[in-house]
Amino acid sequence: MGQTAIVIGATGVVGREVVAELIACEAIARVITLTRRPAPGDSGKVENHVVDFARLEDWAHCFQADLLFSCLGTTLKQAGSLEAQRRVDIDHQLSAARLAAAQGVTHYLLVSSSGANHASRNGYLRMKGELEVAIKALPFARISIFQPSLLVGERSELRLGETLGRYLLPALTRLPGLQRYRPIRGAQVAARMVEVSQQQAHAVYRLEEVFPRTPA
Secondary structure (H helix, E strand, C coil), rough: CCCCEEECCEEEEEEEHHHHHHHCCEEEEEEEEECCCCCCCCCEEEEEEEHHHHHEEEEEEEECCEEEEEEECCHHHHHCCCCHHHHHHHHHHHHHHHHHCCCCCEEEEEEEECCCCCCCCCCHHHHHHHHHHHHHHHCCCEEEECCCCCCEEECCCHHHHHHHHHHHHHCCCCCCHHHHCCCCCCHHEEEEEEEECCCCCCEEEEEECCCCCCCC
């Protein structure tokens, strides 16, 4: 019997790449994706459930698995307000994590952000840091936190800031001390997440390493 993996945020830049990596992983027998809209996979391994993240407890039975990949996230522009962004970036993710812990998921893998800090003056980085702190208090056997810099990849909408960052940051991050902030592709983060999910590691594992340079 292979492992069962849950993916939330399965339609995002990292999430959809995680699904692809899990499909290709021989150790994974089943992939459960929880999405707001239908997101059928092109593999018999994938089982998609359309859920209301505000009432996630109604889908508690979907959290019987071995692994939970949390790739959920939004922007202030998409959410419309800081309060709405917090609901996605903290509340919904915590709801999923608590249900997973209650159902016996042993390994939780989170896409956070470089610079995440619960005491940060930056609202986005503070939210990411607050989520990390809350997750570490849950009874998972293993927690893996990934802190990539600017994520680049195929998106359904144009993000001007990301487009500018993709071209400007590679030059700026050649400076000493700034390498960790250079852009990274969602596929690179996803590959590392699935790789770590199949390794034995410390109970709490935070990845802040510099990933390979993003191709031009």
